[in-house]
Amino acid sequence: AATYDVVIVGGGSAGIACAASLLKRRGDLSIAIIEPSDVHYYQPGWTLVGAGVFDPQTTRRTMGEVMPRKAHWIRQAVSAFHPDNSSVALDDGTMVAYRALVVAPGLKLDWDAIPGLPETLGRNGVTSNYRYDLAPYTHELVRSAAPGRALFTQPPMPIKCAGAPQKAMYLSCHEWEKRGLLEGIDVEFHSAGPALFGVADYVPALMTYIERYGIDFRPGSKLVGVDGAARVARFEQGGDGEKTVVERPFDMLHVVPPQVAPDFIRSSPLADESGFVAADPATLRHPIWSNLFALGDVVATTNAKTAAAARKQAPVVAVNVLAALDGKQPQAGYDGYGSCPLTVERGRIVLAEFGYGGKLLPSFPTWLIDGRRPSRLAWFLKDRMLPPIYWHGMLKGREWLADPRPIGQVR
Ligand code: FAD
Numbered sequence: 001a002a003t004y005d006v007v008i009v010g011g012g013s014a015g016i017a018c019a020a021s022l023l024k025r026r027g028d029l030s031i032a033i034i035e036p037s038d039v040h041y042y043q044p045g046w047t048l049v050g051a052g053v054f055d056p057q058t059t060r061r062t063m064g065e066v067m068p069r070k071a072h073w074i075r076q077a078v079s080a081f082h083p084d085n086s087s088v089a090l091d092d093g094t095m096v097a098y099r100a101l102v103v104a105p106g107l108k109l110d111w112d113a114i115p116g117l118p119e120t121l122g123r124n125g126v127t128s129n130y131r132y133d134l135a136p137y138t139h140e141l142v143r144s145a146a147p148g149r150a151l152f153t154q155p156p157m158p159i160k161c162a163g164a165p166q167k168a169m170y171l172s173c174h175e176w177e178k179r180g181l182l183e184g185i186d187v188e189f190h191s192a193g194p195a196l197f198g199v200a201d202y203v204p205a206l207m208t209y210i211e212r213y214g215i216d217f218r219p220g221s222k223l224v225g226v227d228g229a230a231r232v233a234r235f236e237q238g239g240d241g242e243k244t245v246v247e248r249p250f251d252m253l254h255v256v257p258p259q260v261a262p263d264f265i266r267s268s269p270l271a272d273e274s275g276f277v278a279a280d281p282a283t284l285r286h287p288i289w290s291n292l293f294a295l296g297d298v299v300a301t302t303n304a305k306t307a308a309a310a311r312k313q314a315p316v317v318a319v320n321v322l323a324a325l326d327g328k329q330p331q332a333g334y335d336g337y338g339s340c341p342l343t344v345e346r347g348r349i350v351l352a353e354f355g356y357g358g359k360l361l362p363s364f365p366t367w368l369i370d371g372r373r374p375s376r377l378a379w380f381l382k383d384r385m386l387p388p389i390y391w392h393g394m395l396k397g398r399e400w401l402a403d404p405r406p407i408g409q410v411r
Contacts, residue, residue, distance in 0.1 A: 004031060007032050007088060008032070008034065008071075011037070011066070046130070049138075051343070056132060083289045104296040106160075120226055128255045129164060142172045149251055151188050155258040162305075169213075191221065192222035201354075201371075202352045283320050284316060303355065319331050
């Protein structure tokens with residue numbers, strides 16, 4: 001089998017950022033990125049596609065465009081791990097060997113877990129900003145809405161960008177409000193979880209929008225089935241005790257699907273009991289194999305699964321991979337930073353930024369952006385600044401935004 005210094009599984013936000021970071025630090029490394037897809041997506045843009053702000057095309061690039069020039073792209077999927085032999089198996093049976101492995105294949109959107117959902121997506125008023133091809137349908141539905149009922153759903157945690165289910169709802173409501181339609185539309189937010197948002201500091205600001213838009217917030221209500229033709233959604237409700245199934249007719253249904261570890265990860269020796277890849281929360285190194293690291297949505301750490309988290313994780317993993325190749329202990333530490341720009345209206349954002357344990361980790365001084373209040377500057381950041389920062393900063397390994405800290409400082 002071919003052997004590389006570093007093999008990276010997945011050419012998404014995390015995998016490409018980590019490869020670029022590694023090559024910035026050590027240009028002569030031999031790196032292979034194993035990635036089956038021809039397309040790389042900037043998924044954080046899909047919320048604004050669903051609101052009719054971004055053209056969908058701006059959220060995608062060909063994989064070839066984002067691959068670092070010095071990395072070798074293996075255009076296949078990984079099917080199995082052999083960490084004791086420091087190798088991975090590809091779909092066609094080929095083995096690829098490594099000195100260090102970086103695991104970053106993201107998570108699996110489990111559309112099939114909701115009976116009736118896959119066949120009605122993109123039709124009958126059923127949409128989701130979680131898919132490139134469906135996000136434009138969200139805006140189509142919002143634009144053509146008539147008096148009726150709109151349902152927005154959120155599955156159990158963990159999900160990527162935990163605020164995204166609400167973002168779709170607030171931006172839809174704001175458009176209806178501006179057009180004088182909101183009065184006639186019953187909006188319900190069905191969330192499997194108990195709270196509006198996992199970090200309490202942001203809840204008061206979000207609650208003002210729940211009230212302003214007249215949203216009926218139903219915590220502890222989990223989508224379990226859809227009948228597209230009849231336009232009825234089924235929800236399981238009730239806490240630990242008796243569960244009941246409630247049917248809600250709808251005119252528009254925005255679904256966020258359940259999210260789980262990819263099958264080939266779940267069934268691998270790398271996974272912990274959650275199915276995601278076990279890793280030390282600070283060093284992102286696997287507890288068993290010291291030449292194996294994970295980042296992005298696939299890692300089992302408790303940070304918010306976001307591209308913002310991957311941006312901070314990438315240099316930490318890069319530094320620690322290089323240390324491993326040099327036979328040293330990990331040097332850099334990650335504090336659990338993740339960010340969720342909650343688009344509460346077109347033009348304003350509640351910028352949630354926090355680390356492990358819900359500790360607030362603002363990037364800006366409060367006088368500039370107070371994350372607990374809706375901010376126009378934060379909208380400008382999301383709308384104008386973050387896409388170029390993503391394409392030209394994060395994916396190129398330019399790290400003035402995410403200098404990795406020595407491990408002692410984050411513990
Ligand atoms: P991905 O970017 O999903 O990439 C995974 C890659 O692995 C893919 O290219 C895939 O083809 C590849 N892969 C899969 N299986 C295999 C295999 N077997 N072998 C090899 N390769 C494989 N984040 C933010 O920071 N801010 C936001 O505002 C925000 N909003 C979001 C809104 C929406 C609607 C969505 C869907 C996401 C949002 N996110 C946001 C989350 C962000 O997009 C993800 O956290 C981020 O993309 C994670 O990066 P990743 O590399 O782990 O996974």
